[in-house]
Amino acid sequence: MNRRLLRAPALVVLGLAVLAGACTERLDNGANCPSLCPGQSLNVLDTTLTPAIVFDTTLGPYPFQGYESPMLLAKRGTALDTRIIARFDTLVRDYAPSADTLRPITTIDSASLSIRLTKTGLALPATLFLDVYDVRDATANDTIPAELLPHFVPSRFLGTLQIDSADFQDSTAVRIPIDTAVLMAAIRDPLLGMRLGVSIRGTDDVALWVTTTDDPGNGPLLKYRPISATPGGADSTAIAFTITPTSTTPPRPLFAAADYLDYLLVAAAPNLRAADRFAVGGVPSVRPYLRFDLPLWLTDSSFVVRAQLEFTQDPVYGLDEQDSIVVYPQLVLAGNAVTELARAATLLAPAGFFVTDSIRRAPADSGTVAIEINGLIRNWVSTNGVRPLPSAIVLRAKAEGYSAAGLRFFGLTAAPGLRPRIRVSYVRNASFGRP
Numbered sequence: 001m002n003r004r005l006l007r008a009p010a011l012v013v014l015g016l017a018v019l020a021g022a023c024t025e026r027l028d029n030g031a032n033c034p035s036l037c038p039g040q041s042l043n044v045l046d047t048t049l050t051p052a053i054v055f056d057t058t059l060g061p062y063p064f065q066g067y068e069s070p071m072l073l074a075k076r077g078t079a080l081d082t083r084i085i086a087r088f089d090t091l092v093r094d095y096a097p098s099a100d101t102l103r104p105i106t107t108i109d110s111a112s113l114s115i116r117l118t119k120t121g122l123a124l125p126a127t128l129f130l131d132v133y134d135v136r137d138a139t140a141n142d143t144i145p146a147e148l149l150p151h152f153v154p155s156r157f158l159g160t161l162q163i164d165s166a167d168f169q170d171s172t173a174v175r176i177p178i179d180t181a182v183l184m185a186a187i188r189d190p191l192l193g194m195r196l197g198v199s200i201r202g203t204d205d206v207a208l209w210v211t212t213t214d215d216p217g218n219g220p221l222l223k224y225r226p227i228s229a230t231p232g233g234a235d236s237t238a239i240a241f242t243i244t245p246t247s248t249t250p251p252r253p254l255f256a257a258a259d260y261l262d263y264l265l266v267a268a269a270p271n272l273r274a275a276d277r278f279a280v281g282g283v284p285s286v287r288p289y290l291r292f293d294l295p296l297w298l299t300d301s302s303f304v305v306r307a308q309l310e311f312t313q314d315p316v317y318g319l320d321e322q323d324s325i326v327v328y329p330q331l332v333l334a335g336n337a338v339t340e341l342a343r344a345a346t347l348l349a350p351a352g353f354f355v356t357d358s359i360r361r362a363p364a365d366s367g368t369v370a371i372e373i374n375g376l377i378r379n380w381v382s383t384n385g386v387r388p389l390p391s392a393i394v395l396r397a398k399a400e401g402y403s404a405a406g407l408r409f410f411g412l413t414a415a416p417g418l419r420p421r422i423r424v425s426y427v428r429n430a431s432f433g434r435p
Helices: 146-153 179-189 256-260 374-378
Strands: 045-048 055-060 071-076 080-088 110-118 126-134 157-164 173-175 195-203 206-210 221-231 235-237 241-243 262-268 276-279 285-291 302-313 326-331 359-361 368-370 393-397 407-410 423-429
Touching: 055 276, 071 195, 071 262, 080 110, 110 179, 110 195, 126 173, 146 262, 179 221, 195 206, 276 326, 276 393, 302 374, 326 374, 326 407, 359 368
Parallel strands: none
Antiparallel strands: 045 423, 055 285, 071 080, 071 206, 080 195, 080 262, 110 173, 110 206, 110 221, 126 157, 126 195, 157 173, 221 235, 221 241, 276 285, 276 407, 285 393, 302 368, 302 407, 302 423, 326 359, 326 393
16 A cells, blocks of 8 residues: 555545636626626726735645655755665565475575666766665664764665666666675564665766655565575575565554655755745755735625736755746645644645646746736635635645755745735626626
């Protein structure tokens, strides 16, 4: 079963209202649709609401640990350093030699870690290396990824694989040889497993995507072959074992251990956060949560012809600053009872629902960004002056969790001219239909 289904947020069922708009061709003269509004003259008004939001905050990291797909394995100078962790807490410790009974494994050879790699948009250097480390720790809190960083040291080095980029094929499974003595020690001890950390380096900046365990057969695999010694001293080779990731900790809450089968470890990354601003994207990725408090006369007593939410972008320089990224504004479906914002920012309408618009910008861009939000305002109508859902949206990067690029915008506490605003064209007390 896909581990992401085990701990996915409860599904939110939302009734979709179909909004039928009469006289949408031209609103200044009812003669254009005589059967619905003959002779009516509609006065379209314009206004700007600023600041458009009453609360903003940047939340993260997203996706939650263990939900990254794919995982970004990168080393780009000192600006970006990401690694992956794979747990193999359950090992095969016994085997049956040919024409013999089951017996403990005493010797192994050909031990390796297999991972599947896919190219990112970054050109590969001439030569790159994949290094594997033993990141087991019986004393540290290894449920916190940062606690494992001190284990990427020479004394815990298990093996490396050199790759010539000229021979590298996209979406390729590679096998990194690992120290058989360390693995054999874990096999002999029934209380031990293998927890492996992988880092990447190259003759220049390098980044690749690693397929996760959620793709059966293509995620990280531990492979080793036992060797049996016969009384006469001759060796017979047994069938090699292929071990998929398993995790036994933490035992609580239920299914939490599945989040540690394989996951991303970020050693260094650009920080998108800044005072008076909110950010989206990056690695680990962040999402801004934006809450509105629109006047009731707009949502309840007006027909919105057009509404544009405008942000002022603050340039971010560093990695991939000229490469465009896509960001989706998504309606928050969490009810008023959900007070934990990090969770509320995961209970979202699918991208494209209510807000069909999106943002495509490069990190180094600046100036005004506009999003059409007509559908949002039409769905924030109150009942007796109370809105059943908070009027809130979240901005989410399309490449969330596997791209280091991100965007930053000025928020509620920025200078007045830089704050988010909504430009609205509307009709007051419009009455569509036959008079």
